[in-house]
Amino acid sequence: MGLFRNDPQTVRLESHDIDLNATRAPWSLWADGFGRLAIRAIQIIVVVAVAGGIIFAIQQLTVVTIPLVIALILACAFAPVMGWMRHRGVPSVLATVITLLTIVLILSGIGGLIVWAVQDQWDELYAQAQDGIADVIEWVQTLPFFDAVAQQLDDVIGTVTDFLTSAQFGSGALAGVGAVANFATGLVLMVTILFFFLKDGPQMWEFLLRPFRGESYLRAERIGDKTVTVLGSYVRGTATVAFVDAVGILIGLLILQVPLAIPLAVLVFLLAFIPIVGATVAGILAALVALVANGPVNALFVVAVVVLVNQLEGDFLQPVLMGRSMKLHAFVILVALTVGTVLGGIVGAVLAVPITAAVWGAVTVWDGPNLPARWARAKHPAEA
Template sequence: MAIFRSREGDATADAAQAVATQANQWGDPFGRLATRSIQIIVVVVVAAGLIYSFKTLSLVTIPVLLALIFASAMHPVVSFLRKHRVPSLVATLIALFGILAVLGLVGWLVVWAVENQASSLVSSAEKGIGQLQDFITTLPFSITDQQIEDVRDTVVNFVTSASFGSGALAGASAVGSFATGLVLMIVVLFFFLKDGPAIWEFMLRPFRGQQYARARRIGDKTVQTLGGYVRGTATVAAVDAIGIGLGLWIIGVPLALPLAVVVFLTAFIPLVGATAAGILAALVALVANGPIDAIWVIAVVVLVNQLEGNLLQPVLMGHTLRLHGLVILVALTAGTVLGGIVGAVIAVPLTAVAWGIVGVWKGPDQPAEMFRQKRPEEVR
């Protein structure tokens, strides 16, 4: 009996030694590197799966995301109305029709202005093209009339080609998808405005204790960040549109109103949106009025953008978009590659939400451990 006990003890000791050896192998620097590598691979695979699912189901995910963004922006309005004893359904309909009215007004302004100023734009464009050709002859390098005609023929050939026709068919399909997504967004937006807190509370039922508190913080931070971003960006975009629109009107550039609307819309794309709108306005001024007015348009755009970047952005967006410019640029590029224009619009607010969640992971003002700012004594 003692011999069997001795053998059992030796086997237990050997097993413990093997476990300790294996633990030491995973605990050394190379083992920790391997562990981190496996974790990174798992995270990358999960992220790739989520991105693939997002792109595959974009007709559903994008309207839902847009509905969440609009609902977050209008959450203070709905809460204010409910606190003043306005029925929940009435408050929801007021917010919903307010959003739809703003979106419809933007689209109507573009269509109305283009229809009313199309003829004047054509006549101004003919005059501007003549001025542009005269200006080209003064350049240090020569551009012949034949080269200009070749470029014009290339454009005409493309418009009348089969490729352009197939593109038009693809555009018709895109219009159908847009209409479907718009209807879905309106329906989801209605329920988010009406029952948003109840929907989130239902999703939190599996959580208990600290996990429940963390999930509540994440929900509150998401609504706060998205709402603040949309309201701040909309305010900045409105100021940009009014300033640049007035400048275009004073200079006498055709389509000043629709160009101002384009400025408002592109302002929701950080860093590059204002530049793109400025280039478009300068091109219209160059074609319609000539190079002198185009230079004045560029000056107006630069002036308004400087006022926005140095005055409005820090005041209105300072507490909402706490992201470095490099992070914004990377998020913007990734969103554009993955989702086109819509991806460029929603990439930055989603990145801001992710960073806000990190900031409240451990508590209301306690970020996750690995993202905490180190004290000088901890760096040593």
Template sequence: MFGRQRPRTQATQAVTMNSAHTPRRLWSDGFGTLATRSIQLIAVVILAAGLVVTFRSLSLVFIPVLLALIFACAFEPLMARLRPRLRPTLSTIIVLLAIVLIVGGLGWAMVSAVRHQWDDLYEQAQAGVQQVIAWVQTLPFAPDQEQIDEWFATVTDFITSAQFGQTVGSGAVAGVGALANFVTGFVLLVVVLFFFLKDGPELWRFLTRPFEGEWYARVRRAGSKTVDTFGAYLRGTAAVAAVDAIGIGIGLLVLGVPLAFPLTILVFLLAFIPIVGATVAGILAALVALVANGPVVALIVIAIVVVVNQLEGNFLQPLLMGRALKLHSLVVLIALTVGTVLGGILGAVLAAPFAAVVWGIVQVWDGPETPARWARDNKKPAVRT
């Protein structure tokens, strides 16, 4: 009687049959998780590619709006002081005229200075390159003259090719189209900037209406971080570029380097491209000094550029920009490369502030001082309140 097995109840049999016939969930194991993440990654890549294609197709609209946003962020502190004292339209007109006069005057002065002496600047730089090549040929590991002639022949063949000639031949038509696009973009920039300066807070409140609760607070933090970062970037970069140009320009004048004024203007312009711009400006100034004043003065120019860049990186940028653009140099270089590929020179200029804005939003994603979960340093002890 004790060895007799108890009969299974009907419910127990039903559970056993269901367990035996339950299909295995294909997406619940490790490979299914990998497949899910891969599909999500593909979707993100497709979305990013679509945004890039849309941006490049509508660049005539996006670029003026983007530049207007950056200028509006930079002058928002001034507008915040003028709004309570003057009428919104009057204060906006005053600030807009100041922006147009300052930017237009500086742009005209820079283009005029560089354009009138560009041929001399190019000849001096080319002669400097030739002297550097001649010096490199004296080194034991330098390439021989045959290899150098082959490299130059390749470049010459490309320049004299039919494809390049057709491209240059259509340059007049392209120039007319570029001028029309520039005028259209500039007019759009001024109009959009007027409304950003005048009705910026109202426009932002309108855009945040669909959000509620936690997402509303998150969007508000992201907007405040964007305004602060773009404003700090433009104001700080302009101040740093001015200091760099003045410091290097004084050094070039004292050393008697020719074309000091256009070189100073180029230093100011290239300073808006982080890391790479200052290096290119220093190399160009050193090449001109090498041809006109000899190798000793060229080395002094390089020393001046290095000292000014060190002063900029270690003192001026932390003082003028704070932590708005606190990014690793590798991140900045990758952002510059991507921006240059997608948007040319303008993309290189805007790459660093955009990367800083993205990182700044990540830093306030879950709170004013709380980054997103994946970006938190879990090794740090929790702050007790």
């Protein structure tokens, strides 16, 4: 019977272990490797959900968010001008009005130049395009499979005619009117926001920094200064490079007597703000106009001019004007362009790279004026 007798001390120890295990059991499930993996998974899900919510809100409020971002970038680009005028004793309101009028005049001048050049040369280009299309049709008629091609062309023409006479075309036209109204609203909003950014930008930033203290305040201040520097330098450098590209290609188009040379040069300037893709699209459009107006040999010369100008710009101008601090890897640029295009269309493609450059600039000053975040620092062989 002694074998089945329980020792009181043993009973107390076992009951203590049972109580301890019962107390620790719920938390111990999160303490092992699998538990830590589950915690990380939950954190990732929360971050993705928050990011998705932010992206959804941005997509729903593009009339507000896009003008806000454009105004911020333009304000950063003209921040040195505002600072120079303030240091010279110019009142803040007067300096803001002068800078804002300069920006509006530049944008209006670009748009007016395109409209004037197109109207001035449209009749000539239209006549040349008719002749070029007639030559293409005459050449197609000599092909052995002309009957099949003709049938496909008839089907395409019939489809387009049906669409133009359908109710869907009318709804699309109404959607276009709505898009124009949204553009006008966004333009007015952008100019208004830009006015306040130019006039009260430093005070707005100081207001946003009020919740921060100590090292957090210094970090936020560094990030703000770096963002203004990167965005401003990016816009000014890109505009300079785009201007040189546009002038070089304009000279080539005028020498080759390509119609719409001025609108094409302005288009080169605008598309230069979309890295990699913009130069390609501008070259294709210039070559197509030359092909329709002057023939294939002239189009090949146009392609050669575009390639030469872009090569000179990429090898000499960009390294000097943009600097290494804002140089992003081509892979990063392509990913940023893709994401920006998906989220915001053409405007998103234009804004994607400067925003990415600003984010990377913030990372480079995260732990100090010249000290990147720990995970972004280059490792020495001994630390790898």
